[in-house]
Amino acid sequence: ENQIFLRNMTVLCLVLLLMIAVTRVVGTKFIVGPVLSLAGVTQRLEAGDLAARTRMSYAAGEFGRLARAFDEMAAALQKRQIEAEQARRLKDELMNILAHELRIPVTAIIQSLSLFTDGSLGDVSGKQKHFLELTARQAGRLEKLVAKVVLATQALTGKIGYAAEEVDAGALLEGLEKKFRPAAEAKGVQFARTAPDKPLFCSADRKHLEEALAEIVDNAVGVTPEGGKVENFALPRADGVELSVRDTGPGI
DSSP states (O other): OHHHHHHHHHHHHHHHHHHHHHHHHHHIIIIIHHHHHHHHHHHHHHTTOTTOOOOOOTTSHHHHHHHHHHHHHHHHHHHHHHHHHHHHHHHHHHHHHHHHHHHHHHHHHHHHHHHHHTTTTOOOOHHHHHHHHHHHHHHHHHHHHHHHHHHHHHHHTTOOOOOOEEEEHHHHHHHHHHHHHHHHHHTTOEEEEEOOSSOOEEEEOHHHHHHHHHHHHHHHHHHSOTTOEEEEEEEEETTEEEEEEEESSSOO
């Protein structure tokens, strides 16, 4: 009887072990595997890889339906991303063409006007010269606008180039003062500059830095009311140079 009992217990243990092994295999294949697959795809989508798919069988019950919904969502997101990229590229190309086509005639107009105003094409009356100069100023504004469009397009497409060099920040502000002081004083706005007497050098792209500061100073002069003040600062700092513009207008 003891031998029969031991034999039965042995068979029962083997059956239990076999059931445990089968359960683990089935669980890994039909539960753990799909869950890990979905988790992996989720991480790839979160990282920006919209081409990620579950690659699971859609016939696998609830997990199959979930996988189908997941893949359809990823495909829709990828389609939208492609369409958005195509629209952005088309817009950039259009802006480049527009800027190029505008720059040529504007340059020609400005050059032609200068021939009239400087007398190269003969004498003009005082009234004619006044309107020619007025037209030239407006053409100059249009030329600056076209240049801004070109610069903005280059910045958005990552094609803008920078050439770092040693720049005297104090001298840079001095040049801006000569450019904008007449317009400020004509409005009754004080124009001040604060910078060390000795050169204050920094590493920067001179052209782009000057353009950026000119935009800010131009805005400050334009919005500051009569009796107000525009101040430009170039101050040394431990890690470089600080350039700032302060005005008493309403702000940007």
